[in-house]
Amino acid sequence: MTVSQTPTADDLRNALVDEILGGQTLPAQVEQAMRRVPRDAFLPGLALEQAYTDQAVTIKDNPDGPLALSCASVPSVVAMMLAQLDAQPGDNVLEVGAGTGYNAALLAELVGAGQVTTVDIDSDVALHARTTLNNAGYSRVKVIERDGLLSVWENAPYDGIIATVGVWDIPVAWWNQLADGGRLVLPLRWRGQTQAVALTRRGNSLVSDDMELCGFVPIIGQNGEKTQSLNAGNTIRIHYDEDQPVDVDALTNTLTGSSPHEVLSDTRVGGEEPFDGVWLRATASDDRVCRLEVAPEALEKGLVRRPVIPVRSPALVDGGSLAYLIVHREGADPERPFLLGAAAYGPNGKTLAHDLIAHIEAWGADRTAVPRLTVTPTVDAAGGLPGHMISKPESQLTLTY
Numbered sequence: 001m002t003v004s005q006t007p008t009a010d011d012l013r014n015a016l017v018d019e020i021l022g023g024q025t026l027p028a029q030v031e032q033a034m035r036r037v038p039r040d041a042f043l044p045g046l047a048l049e050q051a052y053t054d055q056a057v058t059i060k061d062n063p064d065g066p067l068a069l070s071c072a073s074v075p076s077v078v079a080m081m082l083a084q085l086d087a088q089p090g091d092n093v094l095e096v097g098a099g100t101g102y103n104a105a106l107l108a109e110l111v112g113a114g115q116v117t118t119v120d121i122d123s124d125v126a127l128h129a130r131t132t133l134n135n136a137g138y139s140r141v142k143v144i145e146r147d148g149l150l151s152v153w154e155n156a157p158y159d160g161i162i163a164t165v166g167v168w169d170i171p172v173a174w175w176n177q178l179a180d181g182g183r184l185v186l187p188l189r190w191r192g193q194t195q196a197v198a199l200t201r202r203g204n205s206l207v208s209d210d211m212e213l214c215g216f217v218p219i220i221g222q223n224g225e226k227t228q229s230l231n232a233g234n235t236i237r238i239h240y241d242e243d244q245p246v247d248v249d250a251l252t253n254t255l256t257g258s259s260p261h262e263v264l265s266d267t268r269v270g271g272e273e274p275f276d277g278v279w280l281r282a283t284a285s286d287d288r289v290c291r292l293e294v295a296p297e298a299l300e301k302g303l304v305r306r307p308v309i310p311v312r313s314p315a316l317v318d319g320g321s322l323a324y325l326i327v328h329r330e331g332a333d334p335e336r337p338f339l340l341g342a343a344a345y346g347p348n349g350k351t352l353a354h355d356l357i358a359h360i361e362a363w364g365a366d367r368t369a370v371p372r373l374t375v376t377p378t379v380d381a382a383g384g385l386p387g388h389m390i391s392k393p394e395s396q397l398t399l400t401y
Helices: 009-021 028-036 076-086 101-111 123-135 173-178 250-257 277-283 298-301 347-367
Strands: 057-060 071-072 090-097 115-120 142-145 158-162 178-190 193-202 205-213 225-229 236-241 261-269 287-294 313-318 323-331 338-345 372-377 388-389 396-400
Touching: 009 028, 009 076, 028 076, 028 101, 057 225, 057 313, 076 101, 076 178, 076 193, 076 205, 101 115, 115 123, 158 173, 173 178, 193 277, 193 372, 225 347, 236 250, 250 323, 250 388, 261 287, 261 323, 261 347, 277 287, 277 313, 277 347, 287 298, 287 323, 313 347, 323 347
Parallel strands: 090 115, 090 158, 115 142, 158 178
Antiparallel strands: 057 071, 178 193, 193 205, 205 372, 225 236, 236 287, 261 338, 287 313, 313 323, 323 338, 372 396, 388 396
8 A cells, every 4th residue: 555645845846847847948047946946935824735836826915906916926927037037147136026025036046146136016015025035045135115117226237127017118217227238028018918028128229039928917007008898787898008099988889789790710720729929910010909808797698709718809999890809610620620700890890800800810821920029218219110119108119020
């Protein structure tokens, strides 16, 4: 008879890292840091099995909204962003969003004799991070309670800045405190999506070399993203940027009691094949891209045709018309049995549907392509860069395929 042995924290941690390595390639130093730092030490009171699951863990709820005020990020995303940052021994690194302190501990392992500073606007979160870092043996990490949008000028310039909260606009303060040649890694939000973008400062520009779809709690203090309900029950909502002229009243009238116009593309996907690149591709040329959110209650009542991902689907919006991404099962190709398409409402719906199909098919022709993102400070932006520009109060984004 064999007696099963309860796995230790080390066993669980190594199993989690092995799981992460099954889905992505990590630099050796990031893998070593993930195997060394005990995530459970930063989540006191949580069962070991939960601490070493590849999931986010809320550490402070938000009384003013559905999203957490602070949480421990998904470990595989943590690892991916640390790989993007490429922190080296001796580097001086700033983290915006202290969270549990776990990410700062990983950074401390990566920079060795270098310096790690982590900043958080919330006093409870900053205290939690300070306490757990001290208890885990990382007292050398500097924890500062401050609005992260201001950065931490006392310890600048930084070789790297990493944000662990969703950022809608890159603050000028971060530019002023990032060394030329330094790396900025952040979950950058535009047109309803969030991409973990790795940028290198080259003089007066930040230029990307990698981006991956992700999801993060938004940073406090940036309000450029808008959310409006499109029905009385608040079960259908549109998310858009402040520069987009979305007519909520017109859209609400459009969706009431009307049937959609549906168009299917020739682009097929498999059951496990990601297609978020359609959204990214559309944002690189089209300023009408928004995010549609449909709650289960709206789907149960048949208020709208089911979007491809109800909580977050790309949509094109123009006045009182919109078109959004749908999927249709069609078994002609067993490897890729799903056809992507568009469902559209409103007087200009057919045109929007065909425009969305064009974005789908552009993505389908080159599914691994990622745009080059160049960011310049709005105050210094001279224009003239090739590509599609999105202007924000403090930064100007230019996307080019």
